Amino acid sequence: MSSNGTLLNLTLKIWRQKSRSEKGYIETHEMKGISTEISFLEMLDTLNDKLERSGKAPVVFDHDCREGICGMCSLFINGQPHGPAKATTTCQLHMREFSDGQTIFIEPWRSAAFPVVRDLRVDRSSFDRIIQSGGYTSIKTGSAPDAHAIPVPKENADLAMDAATCIGCGACVAACKNASASLFTSAKVSQLALLPQGQVERTERALNMVAQMDEEGFGHCTNESECEAACPKEISVENIARMNREYLRASAISRK
Amino acid sequence: MKLNGNVPEGDLKTLWEQHKFNMKLVNPANRRKFKAIVVGSGLAGSSAAASLAEMGYNVDCFCIQDSPRRAHSIAAQGGINSSKSYPNDGDSIYRLFYDTVKGGDYRAREANVHRLAEVSGNIINQCVAQGVPFAREYSGYLANRSFGGAQVSRTFYAKGQTGQQLLLGAYSALSRQIKSGQVTMHTRTEMLDLVMVEGKAKGIITRNLHTGSIDRHAADVVLLCTGGYGNVFFLSTNAMGSNVTAAWRAHKRGAYFANPCYTQIHPTCIPVHGENQSKLTLMSESLRNDGRVWVPRKKEDVAAIRKGTKTAKDIADADRYYYLEERYPAFGNLVPRDVASRGAKLECDNGLGVNDTGEAVFLDFSAAIERDGYEAIKARYGNLFDMYQCITADSPYDVPMKIYPAIHYTMGGLWVDYNLMSNLDGLFVLGEANFSDHGANRLGASALMQGLSDGYFVAPYTVSNYLGSNKQETVSTDMPEFEAAENAVKETNQKLLDINGKQSVDDIHKRLGKMMWEYCGMARDKNGLEKLVKDTSELRKEFWSDVSVVGENADLNITLEKAGRVADFLELGELMGRDALAREESCGGHFREESQTEDNEAKRDDENFQHVAAWEFKGVDNEPERHIEELEFKHCIPSQRSYK
Numbered sequence: 001m002s003s004n005g006t007l008l009n010l011t012l013k014i015w016r017q018k019s020r021s022e023k024g025y026i027e028t029h030e031m032k033g034i035s036t037e038i039s040f041l042e043m044l045d046t047l048n049d050k051l052e053r054s055g056k057a058p059v060v061f062d063h064d065c066r067e068g069i070c071g072m073c074s075l076f077i078n079g080q081p082h083g084p085a086k087a088t089t090t091c092q093l094h095m096r097e098f099s100d101g102q103t104i105f106i107e108p109w110r111s112a113a114f115p116v117v118r119d120l121r122v123d124r125s126s127f128d129r130i131i132q133s134g135g136y137t138s139i140k141t142g143s144a145p146d147a148h149a150i151p152v153p154k155e156n157a158d159l160a161m162d163a164a165t166c167i168g169c170g171a172c173v174a175a176c177k178n179a180s181a182s183l184f185t186s187a188k189v190s191q192l193a194l195l196p197q198g199q200v201e202r203t204e205r206a207l208n209m210v211a212q213m214d215e216e217g218f219g220h221c222t223n224e225s226e227c228e229a230a231c232p233k234e235i236s237v238e239n240i241a242r243m244n245r246e247y248l249r250a251s252a253i254s255r256k
Numbered sequence: 257m258k259l260n261g262n263v264p265e266g267d268l269k270t271l272w273e274q275h276k277f278n279m280k281l282v283n284p285a286n287r288r289k290f291k292a293i294v295v296g297s298g299l300a301g302s303s304a305a306a307s308l309a310e311m312g313y314n315v316d317c318f319c320i321q322d323s324p325r326r327a328h329s330i331a332a333q334g335g336i337n338s339s340k341s342y343p344n345d346g347d348s349i350y351r352l353f354y355d356t357v358k359g360g361d362y363r364a365r366e367a368n369v370h371r372l373a374e375v376s377g378n379i380i381n382q383c384v385a386q387g388v389p390f391a392r393e394y395s396g397y398l399a400n401r402s403f404g405g406a407q408v409s410r411t412f413y414a415k416g417q418t419g420q421q422l423l424l425g426a427y428s429a430l431s432r433q434i435k436s437g438q439v440t441m442h443t444r445t446e447m448l449d450l451v452m453v454e455g456k457a458k459g460i461i462t463r464n465l466h467t468g469s470i471d472r473h474a475a476d477v478v479l480l481c482t483g484g485y486g487n488v489f490f491l492s493t494n495a496m497g498s499n500v501t502a503a504w505r506a507h508k509r510g511a512y513f514a515n516p517c518y519t520q521i522h523p524t525c526i527p528v529h530g531e532n533q534s535k536l537t538l539m540s541e542s543l544r545n546d547g548r549v550w551v552p553r554k555k556e557d558v559a560a561i562r563k564g565t566k567t568a569k570d571i572a573d574a575d576r577y578y579y580l581e582e583r584y585p586a587f588g589n590l591v592p593r594d595v596a597s598r599g600a601k602l603e604c605d606n607g608l609g610v611n612d613t614g615e616a617v618f619l620d621f622s623a624a625i626e627r628d629g630y631e632a633i634k635a636r637y638g639n640l641f642d643m644y645q646c647i648t649a650d651s652p653y654d655v656p657m658k659i660y661p662a663i664h665y666t667m668g669g670l671w672v673d674y675n676l677m678s679n680l681d682g683l684f685v686l687g688e689a690n691f692s693d694h695g696a697n698r699l700g701a702s703a704l705m706q707g708l709s710d711g712y713f714v715a716p717y718t719v720s721n722y723l724g725s726n727k728q729e730t731v732s733t734d735m736p737e738f739e740a741a742e743n744a745v746k747e748t749n750q751k752l753l754d755i756n757g758k759q760s761v762d763d764i765h766k767r768l769g770k771m772m773w774e775y776c777g778m779a780r781d782k783n784g785l786e787k788l789v790k791d792t793s794e795l796r797k798e799f800w801s802d803v804s805v806v807g808e809n810a811d812l813n814i815t816l817e818k819a820g821r822v823a824d825f826l827e828l829g830e831l832m833g834r835d836a837l838a839r840e841e842s843c844g845g846h847f848r849e850e851s852q853t854e855d856n857e858a859k860r861d862d863e864n865f866q867h868v869a870a871w872e873f874k875g876v877d878n879e880p881e882r883h884i885e886e887l888e889f890k891h892c893i894p895s896q897r898s899y900k
Contacts, residue, residue, distance in 0.1 A: 038532050039647075045534055045762075052760055052806050052815060060814055062322065065495040066535045068643075069420055070326045085646075092646050117466060118812050125443065128323050132435040136428035137387050141307040141712050142378065144385035148342065151396025161389040161414060164421060168325055197387045 005036035008095060011103040012047065014059055020115050026105075036096040040083060041066060041073065043095055044106075061120040068092040068232065071167030074174070075120055076107040081171035081230040089169065089232040109170050111179035113217040124170050126216040127184060133212035134205040135188040137197050156194045163190040165233045175230035178219030183227035185213050186243035187235050193246050203254055206246040259512070259870055259885035262673040263367040268891060269350075272371045275674075276717055280724030287312035290723050293460055293475040295447045295502050297324030299419075299704060300687025301481030302426035303711025309438035310429075311716060316473055317430070318442045318462060320497055325427045328483055328495040329707060332419025333540050335403055335411035336704040338376040343400050347408040349373045355406065356702060357892040359592075360667075360695020361844035361860060363515070363868070366891060367674055368692045375713040376705050380412055382712055386425040390414050404541055404593075404700030411701045416540060416639055422704055426711070445471075446817065447502040448748075449741045450478065450509045450683065457506075457683035458731045461741045463749075465817060468810040470745055472733035477682045477719055480506060481711065484666035484688040486519060488825045488832065489777075490769025492663040493525060493538040499821040500828050503670050503689050511670050511678045512870035512883060514691035516828065517836035518667035520698050520845050521778050523596035525662035526647055527616040536662040537647060539619075540640055541700050544589045544596070546624035546633065547657070551608040551617050553577045562612050568620065568656045579603055584899045591899050594697060594778075594845040594858070597661035601778050604660070611658050620656035661778060665703060667694040667844075668835070671870040671885070675718035676710060679870075681726075684719060686710035691868065696844025749809050752819045757802030761815060764799045765822045768792065768829055776829075780836050781849035788833035796826040796876075831871055831880060838882060841865045853896075862894050 010031045017024030029050075034043050041063050048058035064072040073090040077083035083093045098104065106120065114122040152160075164187070172183035189206055192198030198205070221240055228237045264275045282290070290313050294305040297319040305317040319327065339352040353373035357364055384390065384398070390412050391399040403411040414421040433439040444465040451459035451472070459474040485500035486492040507513045524539045552558050553575050560566035580599055581588045591599070600617045609615050625633050630653065634641070641652045648658070670678050670685040672692055677684050687707040694702065732738075775788035799822070807813040842851040842858035843865070851859045868885040 035530060035532065037529050039534070042532050042534050046532055049760060049762065052804065055804075055806055057807055058814060060812065064321060064326055064497045065328060065331045067331050067493075067495075067537055069331050069417070070321075070328070070495060071330075072321060072326050088646060092643075094647065094649075096649060124322055128325070128431065128434075128441075131325075131428065132431040136432045137385065138432060139382070139385040139429075140310055141303075141382060141429075141716065144378070144381040147340070147380045147384040147390075148397055150384075152392055153396055154392045154394050157389050157392040160387070161391075161421075164389050164424065165415075165417060167420075168323070191389065192387050195387050195389065197385055 005096065007033045007035060008098060008100045008102070010034055010098065013103060013105045014120070015107040016059070016119050017116050019118060024116070034095055036094070038095055039066070039091060040077070040093040040095065041091050059120060060118045063091055066091040069167060071169040074109050074122065074169060074171070076109065076174060078105050081109070081174040082232050087232055087234050109174040111173045111218070113179065113181070114170060114173065124168070126218070127168050127170065127181070129216060130181065130185055130209055130212045131188065134201065134208040135192070137192065137201060150196050152195060160191045160194040163187045163194070163235065163239050166235050167233055169232065171230045171232060172227035173218065175226040176219065177224065177226070178222060180221045180227070181213050181216070181218035182221035182240045182243065183231065183235055183237065185209050186239035189243045189246055190239040193242065202246065203250040206243065206250040207254060207256070210243070210247050257883045259671065259679070259868070259883050260673070261365050261885055262675060263365065264674065268367060268370050271367055272374055279717055279721035282720050282724045284312050288314065290314065290477070290728065291316065291475040292719065293473060293478045294318070294481060295460065295479065296327065296481035296483060296689070297427070297430065298327035298329035298481060298483055298687065299423055299426055299707030300689070300711040301327065302423065302430040303708050304479055304481060304686055304715045305439055306426060306429035306433050307712050307716040308719065309433035311720070315433070315439045316442065316475065317439050318445045318447060320444065320446050320465060322443055324430055324441065324443070325424060327423060328498050329423045329704070330420045331495065332704055333416045334542060335401065335413035335418045335701040336379065336422060337403070337410050337701040338380045338412055338705070339373050339410060340377050340380060342398060343409045345408045347410050351408065352376060352410065354892055356693070356699060357695065359697055359699040361697050361897065362695065362862070362866065362889060362892065362894040363843055363887065364693055364695035365674070365887060366889060371714065372693050372706060372709050375709045378713055379705060379708045383422055383425050386428060388414065388421045388425040419704055422708065426708070448505060448745045448820065450506045451737050451741045452509055452680065453731050453735060453737045454729070456681040459733065459738060461738070461745050463745070466812050468808070468813060470742055472738045472742055474731045474733045474738070476723060476728045477684065479684045479686060479715060479719070480670065480689050481686045482689045484669070485825070485828060486663045486666050488768065488829050489663045489772045490765050491528060491533060491536050493522065493536050496535065499824070501821050501824045503685070504824040504828055506670065506678070506680070506683060508873050509680070510873070511680050511683060512872055513668070513831060514671035514868050514870040515668035515835065516832045516871065517776060517839060517846055518696050518844065519663055520665040520667060521594065521597045521661045522664035523593050523600060523661045524619065524659045526644065527611055527658050527660040528613060537643070538662065538664060539644060539657065539659065541593070543619060543637060543640060546636065547589065547619040547621050548578055548623055549580050549589050549596070549600070549617055549619055550576045550578045551603045551610060555607060558608055558610065561610050568618055577603070577608070587899045592697070594847070595899055597845070598778050598847055600659070600661055616658040616660045618656035619659045621652055622656070625653065665698055667691065667696060667698055671868065675721065676715055677718065677722065682722065684715055686715055696846055749816060749820065752803070752805045752816060752823070753809055755801065755803050755805065757804050759802050759804065761803060761805065761818045761822050764795065764803060765825065768795055768822070768826060771795070772829055772832065776832050776836050779847040779849055782837065785833050785837040789830055789837065792826060792830040792833060796830070799823065799826055827876060834880065835869055835871065838869060839865055858897070860894070860896065866894070
């Protein structure tokens with residue numbers, strides 16, 4: 001295959017919004033000769049290059065590692081978080097997923113708890129506050145016992161790892177009709193509930209993280225599983241079930 | 257001038273323990289009177305900020321991303337070394353120390369590396385206690401693997417996402433301190449200058465990346481944990497936002513920059529495909545355990561593959577040149593990274609590259625699949641194969657991968673002493689941003705170890721010692737030094753916006769990257785480096801007269817952000833050229849054409865270059881001054897490397 005692959009002509013319909021308080025609108029750009037070998041973000045780089053050369057403001061979008069792991073990239077692409085490819089972040093989405101002549105709608109994540117900063121960039125600090133409310137074990141530096149002191153069944157360690165692999169991108173919220181953060185929150189609750197290290201603060205953690213999720217304005221989970229379908233890391237809704245059990249248990253035994 | 261690494265006197269094996277005892281403590285009631293600024297929130301930054309806050313210091317932590325969880329440490333895949341010797345295979349603190357010094361080709365400070373090996377065990381304890389889900393055996397105990405050709409299994413891992421899990425562990429510790437109010441987190445905030453008051457680092461100037469507002473922050477001590485500068489090459493495996501600005505601006509305020517030409521080139525990356533490419537993706541080093549590297553022997557086969565009339569499968573085994581296996585029969589495909597990288601470049605320079613840019617070699621799994629079966633290979637490398645297929649549309653189960661070396665990690669950085677303090681009083685530098693532990697070549701699974709060692713287990717003690725043994729004068733952001741630094745930052749930004757030239761920031765960055773790769777990449781020589789020094793300086797002038805930066809100063813402006821970083825990369829690129837030019841020896845990943853053995857292997861010159869080169873800034877248009885810190889090897893006796 002040639003390094004240029006096939007060349008596509010595309011119509012981009014991109015959400016532009018100067019700030020949180022200003023009204024947004026859709027802007028149309030015709031893109032010519034886009035190689036199927038480049039990534040979606042490289043296609044947007046090309047657009048920004050064109051805009052900058054004509055003295056216009058580039059489209060602001062979040063991205064960083066471009067390896068599918070930092071969780072920075074987002075984007076609603078034709079109504080799907082991270083676009084049409086399964087288990088793929090926007091930065092790993094390639095233009096070969098699109099066809100010549102296609103119109104592509106590009107919008108920011110939609111959720112009251114993720115306010116728009118500019119264009120396609122949203123503020124996801126609500127996720128940080130959920131972690132701050134209890135997504136940790138309170139171990140002080142330097143005082144940990146030997147790592148072999150507490151064995152962990154392999155199955156639990158593997159399940160904890162599957163949950164811990166969440167990249168905090170917010171696609172689960174964007175995909176959910178209620179804008180629920182249950183998949184994100186449950187991934188961290190699950191990881192720590194599955195490990196012996198997480199047991200001591202288990203009750204408090206479940207109560208606090210769920211409360212913080214509500215306080216941030218995320219909606220409730222109504223078991224549609226859209227989050228799992230959209231998740232680039234394929235985090236399972238099994239974690240939500242586990243979080244619900246953890247929450248129920250915590251509510252029953254908490255002394256608060 | 258000969259620099260002093262301030263390594264305490266005494267027996268290497270008890271040095272750190274003794275030093276910890278001798279250092280001053282700060283009593284808990286007094287800690288709350290002190291404030292520390294931590295720039296960066298990766299492994300080093302998050303762990304340092306969390307640890308200092310937990311001790312009772314007030315911490316202001318800064319990162320350019322929207323959350324500290326996004327730092328580029330998150331992208332590290334393979335694992336983290338520790339000398340725990342759980343597999344009972346003869347590992348020890350001393351062996352890890354020895355391997356690391358040797359692997360760095362005897363250009364690191366022994367005492368720092370020994371300490372790194374010592375605390376490596378605590379790191380694993382700390383992370384397990386945080387709930388980092390390391391891989392486990394069925395017994396429930398931690399699993400280990402061997403990594404990068406090491407003869408002991410000392411690497412702990414969490415699937416192929418070890419960096420992610422360790423960073424999220426440190427991020428969770430940091431989050432706990434943010435919630436408690438002991439850390440004030442400043443996200444989307446970039447450090448643009450260091451403020452020096454009476455010879456001490458006392459604060460920073462930042463730009464809020466959302467509003468463009470320029471702000472002053474004062475503290476008793478400043479810790480830079482800002483990662484490496486590999487993006488000077490434009491194309492690298494680094495995140496797009498990784499940059500040298502904070503470290504470089506500190507350099508311009510007097511901090512010495514050590515060994516800038518030491519960059520690590522990783523042999524197994526997905527090749528460059530075209531001009532629009534924004535970054536390179538690394539495929540894990542573990543692939544070389546089962547993949548065989550080859551190129552066709554015959555030029556006509558190369559031409560046919562490039563044209564698409566033949567595929568790798570059409571080339572008979574006798575017509576395949578397994579160059580690493582032939583040249584290094586003892587190590588084969590597992591030769592160290594620099595040897596593997598240079599091997600690929602050599603074959604491609606000889607015209608045997610297998611893609612249409614001529615810059616790719618095959619990494620072939622067909623023999624392994626035949627031997628061990630599809631399922632076994634899938635279990636070992638499935639996620640990596642999927643990732644490769646996602647990017648290239650080729651399945652490594654059916655056709656060999658195409659790989660080529662790329663810039664990955666930088667071993668150079670700001671000079672620090674044994675306490676991780678730079679030559680500027682009160683300025684500490686941690687993790688990849690300092691130069692200290694890896695010498696001329698970084699071994700696999702040692703970057704994560706250093707970031708966490710510095711942040712959890714070194715800086716908290718040495719920063720306390722600094723605060724306890726020096727009187728800290730009260731500083732305020734109203735002082736003239738802060739005002740001057742703020743004005744300088746504002747002027748620089750305005751100057752960038754006023755140029756109104758014709759070239760984009762990326763145009764110039766890409767040109768810089770090509771120059772760096774060509775003349776200061778895998779192999780360098782005197783002529784090329786002299787040309788590089790001249791060309792980077794000219795390109796810098798071109799940038800300052802012809803770049804175009806759209807948008808406004810006091811606003812969210814991604815073009816202005818990039819422009820400031822590229823301006824610094826241009827100056828750094830020139831320094832890298834000078835550093836490589838002065839170092840007339842081959843060392844680690846740094847291959848100087850003039851210094852090679854008869855069979856084309858890297859040849860060190862210990863007599864003249866067994867030292868750290870630390871550069872002092874003398875003004876943008878002036879030659880910097882090269883200082884030397886002599887390195888002494890009392891325990892690891894330097895020997896020439898040989899993989900024959």
